[in-house]
Amino acid sequence: MREISVREAIRDAMAEEMRRDESVFLMGEEVAEYEGAYKVSQGLLKEFGPERVVDTPITEAGFAGVGVGAAMMGLRPIVEFMTWNFAMQAVDQIVNSAAKTRYMSGGLLGLPIVFRGPNGVASQVAAQHSQDYGAWYAHVPGLKVVAPFDAADAKGLLTAAIRDPDPVVFLEHELLYGESGQVPDGEHVAELGRARIVRPGRDVTLVGWSRGVSLALDAAAELAEQGIDAEVIDLRSLRPLDRATLLGSVQRTHRIVSVEEGWPSCGVGAEIMATIVAAAFDALDAPPQRVSGADVPMPYAAHLEALALPLSETVVRVAREVCYTDV
Amino acid sequence: MAVSKPMEGGTEDLPTLPNLETRSSASPEPKPNGREQTTLGLPPDVLLDIHRRMLLLRRMEERIGQLYAMGEIGGFCHLYIGQEAVAVGMERATRPDDPVITAYRCHAHMVVRGAAPEQVIGELLGKAQGVSQGKGGSMHMFDPARNFYGGHGIVGAQVPLGTGIAFALKYRKTDRVCVTYFGDGAISQGQVAEAFNMAALWNLPIVYVVENNQYGMGTAVDRASAISELHRRGESFGIPGREVDGMDPVAVEQAGQVALEHARSGQGPMLLEMKTYRYRGHSMSDPALYRSREEVQRVREERDPISRVADLLVQSGVVNAEGLKVVDREIRAQVMEAVTAAQAMPEADPTGLLSDIYADGS
Ligand SMILES: Cc1ncc(C[n+]2csc(CCOP(=O)(O)OP(=O)(O)O)c2C)c(N)n1
Numbered sequence: 001m002r003e004i005s006v007r008e009a010i011r012d013a014m015a016e017e018m019r020r021d022e023s024v025f026l027m028g029e030e031v032a033e034y035e036g037a038y039k040v041s042q043g044l045l046k047e048f049g050p051e052r053v054v055d056t057p058i059t060e061a062g063f064a065g066v067g068v069g070a071a072m073m074g075l076r077p078i079v080e081f082m083t084w085n086f087a088m089q090a091v092d093q094i095v096n097s098a099a100k101t102r103y104m105s106g107g108l109l110g111l112p113i114v115f116r117g118p119n120g121v122a123s124q125v126a127a128q129h130s131q132d133y134g135a136w137y138a139h140v141p142g143l144k145v146v147a148p149f150d151a152a153d154a155k156g157l158l159t160a161a162i163r164d165p166d167p168v169v170f171l172e173h174e175l176l177y178g179e180s181g182q183v184p185d186g187e188h189v190a191e192l193g194r195a196r197i198v199r200p201g202r203d204v205t206l207v208g209w210s211r212g213v214s215l216a217l218d219a220a221a222e223l224a225e226q227g228i229d230a231e232v233i234d235l236r237s238l239r240p241l242d243r244a245t246l247l248g249s250v251q252r253t254h255r256i257v258s259v260e261e262g263w264p265s266c267g268v269g270a271e272i273m274a275t276i277v278a279a280a281f282d283a284l285d286a287p288p289q290r291v292s293g294a295d296v297p298m299p300y301a302a303h304l305e306a307l308a309l310p311l312s313e314t315v316v317r318v319a320r321e322v323c324y325t326d327v
Numbered sequence: 328m329a330v331s332k333p334m335e336g337g338t339e340d341l342p343t344l345p346n347l348e349t350r351s352s353a354s355p356e357p358k359p360n361g362r363e364q365t366t367l368g369l370p371p372d373v374l375l376d377i378h379r380r381m382l383l384l385r386r387m388e389e390r391i392g393q394l395y396a397m398g399e400i401g402g403f404c405h406l407y408i409g410q411e412a413v414a415v416g417m418e419r420a421t422r423p424d425d426p427v428i429t430a431y432r433c434h435a436h437m438v439v440r441g442a443a444p445e446q447v448i449g450e451l452l453g454k455a456q457g458v459s460q461g462k463g464g465s466m467h468m469f470d471p472a473r474n475f476y477g478g479h480g481i482v483g484a485q486v487p488l489g490t491g492i493a494f495a496l497k498y499r500k501t502d503r504v505c506v507t508y509f510g511d512g513a514i515s516q517g518q519v520a521e522a523f524n525m526a527a528l529w530n531l532p533i534v535y536v537v538e539n540n541q542y543g544m545g546t547a548v549d550r551a552s553a554i555s556e557l558h559r560r561g562e563s564f565g566i567p568g569r570e571v572d573g574m575d576p577v578a579v580e581q582a583g584q585v586a587l588e589h590a591r592s593g594q595g596p597m598l599l600e601m602k603t604y605r606y607r608g609h610s611m612s613d614p615a616l617y618r619s620r621e622e623v624q625r626v627r628e629e630r631d632p633i634s635r636v637a638d639l640l641v642q643s644g645v646v647n648a649e650g651l652k653v654v655d656r657e658i659r660a661q662v663m664e665a666v667t668a669a670q671a672m673p674e675a676d677p678t679g680l681l682s683d684i685y686a687d688g689s
């Protein structure tokens with residue numbers, strides 16, 4: 001084990017896979033000479049050269065399509081979006097080309113490609129640069145959607161995503177890049193599609209992913225002081241959704257609160273609630289609840305932004321509600 | 328007949344191309360080696376091959392149109408009738424290992440690449456042995472084993488995909504070239520310009536072929552493109568362009584050879600504008616009210632690629648009218664057989680509904 005940042009973990013996963021497999025390459029805006037707008041690809045150009053670490057023009061639809069075309073020929077592109085906000089330009093290629101081609105071809109043509117970059121809220125950059133796209137991509141059959149929280153998962157899940165034969169949307173988080181954590185030495189591959197119980201507990205399940213896990217963990221610590229033992233689940237994968245782990249947890253705790261940065265309407269939390277209500281209704285001692293971003297475009301001013309973000313205090317309040325501690 | 332002309336002010340000085348401008352020319356000159364030649368200077372077997380291949384596409388698409396009218400085919404169905412010279416001429420210029428990608432008007436491109444007509448028709452009929460097992464339909468057909476990469480329903484999206492294929496060819500240091508087709512309507516998609524830029528910037532081995540059939544659905548090309556010379560749409564990226572008589576399979580083949588050689592020798596992308604025409608509506612549901620019957624009739628009479636090659640074959644004494652009828656009968660029989668075989672295929676299996684979403688079969 002050694003302690004590295006999430007940023008380094010992502011870089012290491014890419015570097016190790018590029019060493020292991022010549023068909024892996026990285027493309028995107030500012031990935032090579034600038035070493036990434038968020039400095040994620042440090043050292044890669046130097047080690048692998050401009051043929052495998054490719055600076056693209058500012059042309060998201062175009063280079064996403066180029067990545068998909070390269071994957072059609074069996075290469076394993078890692079397509080970096082400077083942030084997922086800009087990938088809106090490329091949604092057509094991600095959804096219509098990458099996700100659907102295997103199916104439309106009756107299984108003849110698979111696409112091993114990773115689309116990755118920072119997702120979710122950032123600090124005071126306002127509506128067009130601060131948004132969670134988890135639910136958008138989790139909606140799409142043919143995509144796998146992964147959102148790591150800690151450094152070990154950033155490395156293990158990205159390694160798995162690069163080796164995966166299908167298109168993977170890999171949602172990183174700018175506010176987590178600098179967080180450090182213990183990462184196993186040498187090759188580290190995690191399994192896609194599995195949630196992880198980060199903190200076992202008896203009284204209420206808090207489920208989040210990416211930065212939502214950090215809110216849930218903070219809330220759980222606070223709740224513990226108040227005598228409530230919360231279980232925290234890191235979803236890690238939004239598609240496929242690890243329903244078994246969620247249901248198992250609710251069978252034990254009988255209460256669940258989801259935490260996400262995205263908008264509530266048709267969000268991942270909504271999918272979790274539907275899953276629980278449909279499959280574990282009798283196990284519930286309280287209505288399942290969501291904590292999400294406010295249903296507004298992200299405002300700029302710090303005090304307004306704070307009102308639009310999910311906070312660990314909100315998670316604490318909602319968890320107490322479902323535990324009926326305030327009645 | 329339109330003369331192929333090099334792009335004015337282009338970056339490359341390409342040779343002008345000969346073409347099929349020979350319908351009324353003098354009788355064949357015997358070649359010094361004594362081998363029989365047609366008026367074009369092409370051996371008769373070459374012209375016969377071109378004729379046969381185009382006729383197969385024509386008869387197959389006609390039959391597909393009938394099956395559609397009978398309700399056996401659903402959804403959108405875009406026929407290639409009128410444009411056969413482009414697919415056949417380009418196919419003759421490419422190597423089998425050169426990847427090809429196009430849009431939804433793809434039945435003919437599948438077949439010239441070597442896919443069996445019954446597999447294409449089977450797909451249209453929603454059969455288990457259709458190329459995509461009934462999951463793709465008319466617009467989404469793939470044959471990667473024969474280097475055909477679809478069959479794409481989003482106008483213009485196949486252009487970055489083809490550019491990515493070319494990226495992979497270069498990455499792997501091959502000498503293969505990707506041929507990427509799109510329409511006169513598609514050329515105005517932003518991602519086409521994005522792809523042109525990257526292809527030129529990275530010197531990718533790709534030949535862009537715009538099949539200018541004069542219309543994008545009901546919009547005539549001069550109502551959609553600020554300049555009507557579509558071969559010049561790559562100019563701002565330094566991509567040399569060439570206008571080609573897309574109703575002349577020989578002109579297409581020769582232009583294709585020049586462009587493929589250009590790309591194969593490491594000189595980067597080229598853009599070929601095939602001046603062609605579709606005789607049918609945009610899709611089966613289009614009554615084509617935006618153009619006159621006379622316009623269609625005139626093209627059929629004056630420029631039809633199959634008639635032109637047939638006339639040439641007769642004029643140069645390679646076959647007579649009776650011989651052409653025999654060929655047509657053979658091809659009609661081949662298409663009928665394909666239809667019968669496709670109709671006999673079992674329906675696509677309902678269990679297939681949930682497979683091929685991911686590699687593990689789920
Ligand atoms: C992105 C997108 N916009 C619109 C359509 C609907 N549409 C299908 S074909 C077509 C016309 C395309 O014309 P052109 O590129 O000239 O190709 P052609 O049909 O003539 O072969 C349109 C507008 C689509 N499929 N995709």
Ligand SMILES: [Mg+2]
Pocket residue numbers: 510511512538539540541542543544
């Ligand atoms: Mg057109």
